[in-house]
Amino acid sequence: MTVERVELSAELAGGEGRAGSADVAEYALWLGDDALILSQQLGAWIARAPELEEDVALANIALDLLGQARMLLTRAGEIQGTDEDTLAYLRDAAEFRNVRLAEIDCGPGPGGDFGTTIARLLVFSTWRLALLDALTGSADPVLAAVAAKGVKEVAYHRDHAAQWALRLAGGTEFSRSRMIAGLDKVWPLTDELFTPHPVELRLAGVAVDPSTLRSEVDSVLDTVLGAADLARPDVPQSPGAGRDGVHTDELGPLLAEMQQVARALPGAVW
Amino acid sequence: MSARQVAESVLDPELPVLTLADLGVLREVSEDGGRVVVTITPTYSGCPALDEMRADLHTKLTEAGYADVEIRTALRPAWTTDWISEDGLRKLADHGIAPPQRIGPRAVGPIPLNLAPPVRRVACPRCGSARTTELSRFGSTACKALRRCEDCREPFEQIKEF
Numbered sequence: 001m002t003v004e005r006v007e008l009s010a011e012l013a014g015g016e017g018r019a020g021s022a023d024v025a026e027y028a029l030w031l032g033d034d035a036l037i038l039s040q041q042l043g044a045w046i047a048r049a050p051e052l053e054e055d056v057a058l059a060n061i062a063l064d065l066l067g068q069a070r071m072l073l074t075r076a077g078e079i080q081g082t083d084e085d086t087l088a089y090l091r092d093a094a095e096f097r098n099v100r101l102a103e104i105d106c107g108p109g110p111g112g113d114f115g116t117t118i119a120r121l122l123v124f125s126t127w128r129l130a131l132l133d134a135l136t137g138s139a140d141p142v143l144a145a146v147a148a149k150g151v152k153e154v155a156y157h158r159d160h161a162a163q164w165a166l167r168l169a170g171g172t173e174f175s176r177s178r179m180i181a182g183l184d185k186v187w188p189l190t191d192e193l194f195t196p197h198p199v200e201l202r203l204a205g206v207a208v209d210p211s212t213l214r215s216e217v218d219s220v221l222d223t224v225l226g227a228a229d230l231a232r233p234d235v236p237q238s239p240g241a242g243r244d245g246v247h248t249d250e251l252g253p254l255l256a257e258m259q260q261v262a263r264a265l266p267g268a269v270w
Numbered sequence: 271m272s273a274r275q276v277a278e279s280v281l282d283p284e285l286p287v288l289t290l291a292d293l294g295v296l297r298e299v300s301e302d303g304g305r306v307v308v309t310i311t312p313t314y315s316g317c318p319a320l321d322e323m324r325a326d327l328h329t330k331l332t333e334a335g336y337a338d339v340e341i342r343t344a345l346r347p348a349w350t351t352d353w354i355s356e357d358g359l360r361k362l363a364d365h366g367i368a369p370p371q372r373i374g375p376r377a378v379g380p381i382p383l384n385l386a387p388p389v390r391r392v393a394c395p396r397c398g399s400a401r402t403t404e405l406s407r408f409g410s411t412a413c414k415a416l417r418r419c420e421d422c423r424e425p426f427e428q429i430k431e432f
Contacts (some may be wrong), residue, residue: 008343013338053405056408057408059408060409063318064316064412067312070316119336129381134402141346144346145346145348148348149312153314156430159384166385213374223383224383
């Protein structure tokens with residue numbers, strides 16, 4: 001089988017944003033990297049989730065994110081003179097621009113468990129949904145189009161995570177303790193989601209200033225935590241900035257796995 | 271057959287009871303001299319069937335004698351299950367897949383958070399009972415949810431509203 005190139009010509013035809021700028025490429029890369037890296041993390045759950053339906057659910061969520069990533073990396077690549085595969089498979093960790101919340105190891109395995117994964121998905125999807133919803137009004141035709149599709153998908157992801165958070169918090173003492181531990185693990189990476197970067201501020205009208213999303217995201221998370229009778233974690237924030245390529249040690253091993261075939265067999269097709 | 275008729279008759283690779291026209295992903299077919307341009311839209315961003323649809327359209331149009339065929343993909347406006355034709359809804363039900371309900375345009379304001387699966391009266395495509403429950407919002411393909419009938423106890427798939 002072959003996977004065709006993602007084609008964005010219809011979005012670009014006659015659009016004034018056709019050429020794009022270096023900043024637009026950088027911003028598309030950020031949002032693409034967020035989706036690509038979380039997609040890879042979620043894929044690790046396939047055949048290891050607590051029930052078969054959940055294998056399927058996490059795989060579907062990962063697939064939606066992968067689709068969003070492909071379009072966004074294609075957009076970045078068109079402006080930068082490269083392509084989605086080169087961007088996904090041939091960059092090193094310091095060249096990735098995803099938020100660190102997407103890359104940390106939340107299991108399966110020593111990095112976490114299903115509760116940690118749900119906690120991350122809840123925070124990530126709530127934030128990404130607010131971001132994409134705001135981005136539907138972007139002056140960039142591709143960003144606006146990708147966002148309009150993504151909003152519908154990520155709304156389902158957020159509901160899924162919220163419903164599991166309630167189920168785990170309201171289940172047994174053990175499941176509740178895992179949900180609390182999961183929130184404690186991911187919460188130190190939340191401030192980073194709302195810290196504006198000079199690129200976003202330069203792209204007024206095209207990009208979303210993430211600081212404007214905080215009240216909506218907080219309100220949704222408070223609703224879920226309230227319904228689950230969970231407290232907002234009281235943990236210090238972790239300094240760092242994935243948008244500047246400053247990542248955790250957990251991104252390297254993820255990339256090693258994701259990129260190994262492409263790097264071992266350059267130009268391979270199947 | 272016109273290029274439009276050919277394109278409209280191509281079947282969806284994942285739901286082969288529907289044509290691409292039934293599914294609502296076929297957005298435009300234009301014929302100019304010998305040149306045919308078909309525009310389709312993906313259902314979900316990651317829909318793996320999109321490449322198959324493009325290839326199938328290309329093959330069928332070539333077989334029908336159109337030598338110069340271009341298939342374009344447009345993301346906007348974003349596909350919705352409301353674009354599935356009435357015929358399509360009926361064909362789905364006839365084949366044991368519960369069709370989606372019409373959802374209309376999105377309401378203004380924040381996207382509602384659902385802390386429980388939304389209550390929808392989805393009839394069992396096997397016995398017709400309205401007593402069915404959602405087992406999982408995510409099914410064998412991106413566009414399907416998995417439900418179970420509480421009367422005949424059979425699981426079944428539903429195209430989820432999108």
